[in-house]
Structure formats: structure tokens, C-alpha cells
Amino acid sequence: MAVCKSYAVSLLGLNGTIVEIEAEISSNLPSFVLVGLPDASLSEARDRVRSAAHNSSLSLPGRRVTVNLSPAAVPKRGAIFDLAIAMAIFAADSKVRPDSVIEWVHLGELGLDGTLRGVAGILPSVLAAKRAGYSKVIVPIENLAEAQMVSGVQAMGASNLASVAAFHGARVKAVALVHSPVVATEPPGADHIELDLGDVIGQDDAVDALTIAAAGGHHMLLIGPPGAGKTMLAERLPSILPPQTHEEALETAALKSIAAIGGVINASALSRGRPFESPHHSASLVSLIGGGASFPRPGLVSLANNGVLFLDEAPEFQRSFLEALRQPLESGEVLIHRSSGVARFPARFQLIMAANPCPCGNFSGQARACVCVPSARLAYLNKLSGPLLDRIDVRLRLQAAKPAQLALASLGARQVGRSSTEVRNMVLMARERASRRLSGTPWVVNAHVPGSYLRRHLRLDSEIARPLNLALDRGKLSMRGYDRCVRLAWSSADLAGSDSVRAEDVAKAISLRGGDQVTSW
Amino acid sequence: MNLRQDLGRYGEDRAAIYLEDLGYEIVDRNWRSASGEIDLIAAESGRIVFVEVKTRNGSGYGHPFEAITPDKVVRMRRLAAEWCAQKQASGVRIRLDAISVLISGGRVSIEHLKQVF
Numbered sequence: 187m188a189v190c191k192s193y194a195v196s197l198l199g200l201n202g203t204i205v206e207i208e209a210e211i212s213s214n215l216p217s218f219v220l221v222g223l224p225d226a227s228l229s230e231a232r233d234r235v236r237s238a239a240h241n242s243s244l245s246l247p248g249r250r251v252t253v254n255l256s257p258a259a260v261p262k263r264g265a266i267f268d269l270a271i272a273m274a275i276f277a278a279d280s281k282v283r284p285d286s287v288i289e290w291v292h293l294g295e296l297g298l299d300g301t302l303r304g305v306a307g308i309l310p311s312v313l314a315a316k317r318a319g320y321s322k323v324i325v326p327i328e329n330l331a332e333a334q335m336v337s338g339v340q341a342m343g344a345s346n347l348a349s350v351a352a353f354h355g356a357r358v359k360a361v362a363l364v365h366s367p368v369v370a371t372e373p374p375g376a377d378h379i380e381l382d383l384g385d386v387i388g389q390d391d392a393v394d395a396l397t398i399a400a401a402g403g404h405h406m407l408l409i410g411p412p413g414a415g416k417t418m419l420a421e422r423l424p425s426i427l428p429p430q431t432h433e434e435a436l437e438t439a440a441l442k443s444i445a446a447i448g449g450v451i452n453a454s455a456l457s458r459g460r461p462f463e464s465p466h467h468s469a470s471l472v473s474l475i476g477g478g479a480s481f482p483r484p485g486l487v488s489l490a491n492n493g494v495l496f497l498d499e500a501p502e503f504q505r506s507f508l509e510a511l512r513q514p515l516e517s518g519e520v521l522i523h524r525s526s527g528v529a530r531f532p533a534r535f536q537l538i539m540a541a542n543p544c545p546c547g548n549f550s551g552q553a554r555a556c557v558c559v560p561s562a563r564l565a566y567l568n569k570l571s572g573p574l575l576d577r578i579d580v581r582l583r584l585q586a587a588k589p590a591q592l593a594l595a596s597l598g599a600r601q602v603g604r605s606s607t608e609v610r611n612m613v614l615m616a617r618e619r620a621s622r623r624l625s626g627t628p629w630v631v632n633a634h635v636p637g638s639y640l641r642r643h644l645r646l647d648s649e650i651a652r653p654l655n656l657a658l659d660r661g662k663l664s665m666r667g668y669d670r671c672v673r674l675a676w677s678s679a680d681l682a683g684s685d686s687v688r689a690e691d692v693a694k695a696i697s698l699r700g701g702d703q704v705t706s707w
Numbered sequence: 708m709n710l711r712q713d714l715g716r717y718g719e720d721r722a723a724i725y726l727e728d729l730g731y732e733i734v735d736r737n738w739r740s741a742s743g744e745i746d747l748i749a750a751e752s753g754r755i756v757f758v759e760v761k762t763r764n765g766s767g768y769g770h771p772f773e774a775i776t777p778d779k780v781v782r783m784r785r786l787a788a789e790w791c792a793q794k795q796a797s798g799v800r801i802r803l804d805a806i807s808v809l810i811s812g813g814r815v816s817i818e819h820l821k822q823v824f
Contacts, residue, residue, distance in 0.1 A: 213820050213821070214820060214823055215772050215775050215780065215805060215820065215823050216770060216772045216773045216775075217777075245769075245770075247770075248769075248770025248771070248772045248773060248807070248818075249772070249820075
């Protein structure tokens with residue numbers, strides 16, 4: 187009896203390795219040996235495969251079955267190998283055609299009754315298979331939609347073991363494999379807008395700041411009393427950002443796929459809309475940054491990749507998390523080191539932090555008086571450390587909307603509020619202008635351009651830069667703050683459709699940037 | 708004798724005929740000691756072969772070989788040593804085999820595994 191092979195994928199982070207599964211049936215008393223660095227849930231594949239085969243009228247041979255997963259040095263985890271193991275055994279037992287089995291990559295978990303269950307990480311696995319030169323995959327039917335996001339790969343969906351075996355030539359009664367996914371709800375289109383910027387009453391300055399932040403990809407800090415609309419504004423940022431490119435959407439969905447609990451991501455995860463994650467401040471460090479015992483999973487910062495990470499009540503978050511944010515803010519990725527290896531998860535998000543001005547929330551609010559002692563007020567915002575704030579370009583103080591504005595809005599006189607679609611078009615044009623200016627560099631948005639490049643290639647006219655130089659001379663602005671102001675000024679100029687930074691852009695940048703100390707303004 | 712024993716007896720008979728057809732000489736049958744029983748003991752080209760026979764009617768309880776557990780194999784090795792000691796057959800080459808007799812739908816199929824240790 188020959189050795190037969192099948193293929194599956196082992197994931198570490200977003201990177202996958204093709205795993206070759208060899209099965210041999212030898213003339214010896216029945217036993218099932220699984221070798222090649224399996225973890226606990228993979229070792230249980232023996233029992234799942236045995237029962238699933240039996241209940242699909244395809245019993246395992248009454249001989250010794252040896253299954254080897256190679257390369258043996260790559261740690262393998264989870265139930266995703268079940269289907270491939272079963273196929274390798276059936277091929278070795280001449281129940282299916284071995285030449286047909288090795289043409290396909292098999293991914294999926296088996297139930298005891300032979301049903302094929304959806305698993306997490308299908309999308310990155312299919313991407314890895316494609317990179318390794320395999321272009322045909324069979325996946326659980328629930329995961330077919332994500333597998334088919336990968337272009338150039340033929341993906342088929344199966345609902346049970348018998349279907350796959352029959353596809354490879356086994357003589358069992360089974361339903362055929364399916365080519366197109368059964369999707370309950372289509373993913374919403376890129377233009378789908380649920381929360382519209384036009385809903386915001388008053389707050390013209392804030393909408394303006396949000397638009398500039400969207401155009402340049404700048405991080406933001408919003409400080410204002412409760413009810414000023416901080417959350418409302420932040421939630422509407424994705425609606426004015428340009429839709430994700432196909433590559434970005436693929437990356438976003440791949441991260442969601444790994445993190446999917448229960449193995450199946452919902453249709454909206456496959457859309458082109460930008461992700462928006464707003465963790466509660468009690469969240470654990472691992473859930474935010476990523477991690478997990480031995481096999482790393484992406485955290486919320488990675489799920490917000492290519493989108494928006496919103497930290498409401500930012501000073502209430504653990505200090506350790508706020509400091510841990512500095513790595514992704516700087517490098518756009520998170521590295522997680524575990525015994526099984528190093529996982530690299532992208533985490534290039536636009537950060538929006540919201541905070542009350544003080545623990546009671548009313549400091550500098552107009553109507554109610556603040557009851558906090560000055561030391562409490564100072565300690566509150568000081569939780570946002572200097573190095574973190576240094577990476578925030580836009581710092582905005584909000585006031586609650588005035589009764590007159592509310593009254594006007596209720597009369598239907600929404601004369602100023604621009605709709606998200608309108609603002610998104612402005613942002614798209616501004617980004618286009620910026621990317622034209624930055625063509626030939628690795629950066630696409632202003633926020634990512636380093637200061638050295640700005641000073642060398644995009645020098646401001648000395649007359650226009652005078653207010654900035656003055657602030658620098660007087661020590662009101664650090665050198666880094668200076669660079670941040672220049673970036674904001676460029677974003678403002680891009681939005682205005684200007685090819686160079688004007689004096690008013692610099693003025694706007696200075697007002698948006700604020701001082702170096704949040705507690706001092 | 709009950710039905711189960713009848714079935715076992717029938718399977719052993721079939722296995723013995725099968726081995727004789729292959730040119731084995733049956734040396735002993737149902738040899739017992741305090742620690743158990745060896746179903747068949749045969750000689751083939753100077754080698755003593757100890758055979759465990761498993762008989763099943765229908766495959767509802769899995770393959771007959773699945774009933775031969777690692778414990779059973781260990782016991783067979785010990786019994787083989789005891790048999791050799793009793794027959795003063797030292798220095799002979801031995802082998803442990805398993806034979807399954809599967810009866811289903813009026814047909815009997817025999818499978819023979821050699822050297823199952």
C-alpha cells in the first residue's frame with residue numbers, strides 16, 4: 187500500500203505554510219498514529235476523522251494508519267487539518283483517487299457525523315496557498331465567500347466529508363460541491379453610509395478638523411464635556427474616508443478571519459468600508475494588542491487596521507495599553523513573540539481618542555461648574571503621556587452645541603451640515619493631490635511623511651512659515667510639533683485645492699495642533 | 708456452548724483450514740495456561756507461528772482486528788514464551804500473526820496479518 191499525500195495550510199499570524207500530509211496504511215493491527223508536531227486539538231483529529239469517516243459510510247481501514255504532517259518543525263494547531271487528513275487516508279486506502287486529492291488544498295474541521303465545519307483563518311490560508319503556487323482549494327461551505335475573495339484561486343465549498351470524497355471519486359451518495367457561496371446578506375457596498383456626518387448639529391470647527399484629519403490620515407484627540415458629540419464625530423470618520431482598495435479590504439478581512447470566533451466571519455467583514463473599532467476601557471491588554479497562549483491572535487488594534495481605532499474615555503484605559511499603542515502608531519504593525527514563533531499583525535489605524543476635560547467632565551463647559559480640584563484635573567489628562575500625545579496631530583476642544591443651533595436644526599434649517607458623501611468627495615480629491623505630490627515616495631498621506639523629507643523637499647515659504655518659526659523660537663512648539671503643524675498645513679492646503687501651503691493653512695494647523703501640553707490649554 | 712463460542716470455534720476452524728492450505732502445519736489448538744489461551748499454533752518452514760483469530764458476524768462493531776488491543780498483543784507474547792518453555796522449544800524462531808474471519812451475508816472473508824508483534 188502506497189503513501190498518499192494531501193495538502194493543507196498552517197498559519198502563524200497572517201503567514202501560512204503549506205503542510206504536506208502523508209498517510210500510510212501498513213499491514214499491522216489497527217491503530218491511528220499522528221506525527222509531526224500537532225497540538226492538543228490537532229491530536230484529537232484522530233477521533234474526529236475516525237467517527238466522521240464511519241458516519242459517512244467510508245470507514246477507515248482495519249490496519250495501522252500513520253499520518254505525518256510535514257514540515258515537522260512547523261507547529262500546527264487546530265482542527266483545520268481534519269479534512270486533509272481524511273482525504274490522505276482515503277487516498278492511501280484507494281477509496282478516492284490520489285491524483286485528484288493532491289491537486290487540491292483541503293481546509294476544514296470535521297464533526298463526528300461527517301459535517302464539515304467552518305474554521306477561522308480560511309482567507310489568510312487561501313492567500314498562503316496561492317503564494318505557494320496552489321490554485322485549487324476546497325473549504326467548508328460557510329467559508330466559501332471569504333475564500334473566493336482571493337482572485338486566481340478556484341475555491342469550492344463542501345458541507346460534509348462524503349461530498350468531498352465523492353468529488354475525488356469515492357463511491358458514496360453525497361451532494362455535489364458548490365461553486366458559489368450561499369450568503370444570507372450581501373456585503374454592503376463601499377458607498378453604504380450608516381452614520382452620516384450631516385447628522386452633526388453645529389460643531390463646524392470639529393467637522394472641519396475631522397475633514398482635515400481624514401484627508402491627511404492624522405490622529406486626533408477630542409476633549410470636551412459629556413454630550414458635546416465626541417463619540418458622534420468619531421463614529422462618522424469612516425464614512426468620510428475613501429473606501430478600502432481591494433488589497434486593503436483583503437488584508438482587513440484576513441485579520442478578521444483569524445480572529446473569527448466560531449470560524450465564520452460575517453458578510454460585512456468582506457466589504458470595502460473602513461473598519462471602526464471602539465473598545466471599552468476595561469478591555470485587557472491582550473485583547474487590544476493581540477496575543478494569546480503559544481498561538482497569537484490579532485487584537486483590536488489590528489482589527490482596526492486600515493480603519494479607525496476610537497478610544498472613548500481615553501484616560502480611563504490602562505496606562506500599559508496606552509503606552510503599548512506607541513509601537514503600532516510608529517511602525518504600523520504589532521509583533522507578538524511566542525514559543526511557536528513571531529507573529530506580525532499589521533496595525534495601521536487612524537487613532538481617535540476622546541476625553542472629558544476633567545473627571546467630572548464640566549471643566550470649561552459653559553453651563554455647569556466643574557467640581558474637580560486642580561490636582562485631580564491635572565492628573566486626569568496627564569494619564570495621556572507625552573510620547574503618546576506627541577503622535578497626535580489634531581487636538582481639539584469641543585463645546586456642547588448651543589441651544590440656538592439645536593433650535594435651528596429642529597426647524598429643519600440644516601444649512602451648514604455637509605453630508606458624508608459630499609465630504610468624502612472632498613477628502614478623495616485632497617488625498618489624490620497629496621499622493622500626486624508624494625509620488626515616488628513610500629507614503630500616501632501627509633501624516634506618514636517624516637519631518638526630514640518635509641524640510642528637504644516640501645519647504646514652506648519663509649514668510650508663510652513665520653508664525654511657526656516664532657512659536658519655535660519662543661519655545662511654544664517643539665521641533666516635532668513643528669513638523670506636525672507643517673503636515674496639517676499641507677492637508678489643509680490639499681483640501682482647499684491649493685498646490686502650496688498658504689498663510690491661512692499654517693494658522694489653521696497651529697490652532698488644530700494646540701500647545702505641546704494638553705493640560706495647559 | 709453458546710452462540711458466541713460457536714462462532715469463535717467456527718472461525719478458528721476456517722482459519723486452520725486456511726493456514727493448512729497455505730502449507731502450514733497446525734501444531735496445537737486452543738492451548739491454555741493460567742494467563743490465557745492461544746487460538747492456533749502452527750509451524751511454517753522451521754518457524755513457530757502463534758495465531759490470534761478474531762471472528763465477527765457483520766461489521767457493526769468495527770473491523771475484527773480492532774478488537775486486538777495492544778494489551779492482547781503483550782499477553783500473546785507472554786503466552787508464546789510459556790508455550791515454548793513448556794514444549795522445551797528453545798532457540799526456535801517465532802512469529803505472532805492475526806487472522807480475521809468476517810462473516811457477512813453468507814460469505815466468509817479471511818484476512819491474515821503477519822508479524823503483528
